[in-house]
Amino acid sequence: MPRTPIWKSIARTLANDIASGQYTKGEKLPTEAKLATRFGVNRHTVRHALAAMTEDGLVLPRRGAGVFVSHTPTEYPIGTRVRFHQNLRAAGHLPTKEILSLETRTAMAEEACHLGLKDGAKVHAYEGLSLAYAQPIAVFRSVFPAARLAALPDVLRETRSVTAALAACGVSDYTRISTRLTAKLATATQALHLRIREGTPILRTVNINADLHGTPVEFGHTWFAGDRVTLTLEAE
CATH class of the missing domain: 3.40.1410.10 (Chorismate lyase-like)
Known part of the structure; x- marks a missing residue:
């Protein structure tokens, strides 16, 4: 059985965090460096996960400011x-x-x-x-x-x-x-x-x-x- 890509697992975990209210609308997510440490991966993998969440409309990146929650359930x-x-x-x-x-x-x-x-x-x-x-x-x-x-x-x-x-x-x-x-x-x-x-x-x-x-x-x-x-x- 094929394994789930790590970036997908990270995106799903962060989406669940948002759904549970850990991060609310307009709130800034932890930095790529902090997320990389949390999940034990490199920043490129975290960036991939955040890009997928951006595509799904969950988060909104702001140049120089970070990534913010665009909506809550x-x-x-x-x-x-x-x-x-x-x-x-x-x-x-x-x-x-x-x-x-x-x-x-x-x-x-x-x-x-x-x-x-x-x-x-x-x-x-x-x-x-x-x-x-x-x-x-x-x-x-x-x-x-x-x-x-x-x-x-x-x-x-x-x-x-x-x-x-x-x-x-x-x-x-x-x-x-x-x-x-x-x-x-x-x-x-x-x-x-x-x-x-x-x-x-x-x-x-x-x-x-x-x-x-x-x-x-x-x-x-x-x-x-x-x-x-x-x-x-x-x-x-």
């Missing part, structure tokens, strides 16, 4: 109430969404199963990018039953808000009824959208959300950039 609570914008605003972040694709098509077998639809039923498929302060934190894909939620695509295009779109279709409230979390490695496309390198660790969530009667209204996948988000499971 976004706190994202996962609970019964599923509200992207409200969750991030409550955590002090400015959330936005970009639409990558929005189409109405035939449901795939897994989608039909989780939404309780018959074979051949149509769904609205919504793919997009979630951002906090213009920093991409997640790529997502959600599907909704088209027959019940006919107006949903138009409202989504206007508001970028699933909550508003569902409300416009008569779903006044909805909750998360299941979530599965799995560690993955970023594909080339996911890496491009998240501005990370292909193969970087990411976290995938698979969710089913239902109306107040327990009828599924959304089946979604979200791929979070692992070092930009801290997922918090809330007790209900």
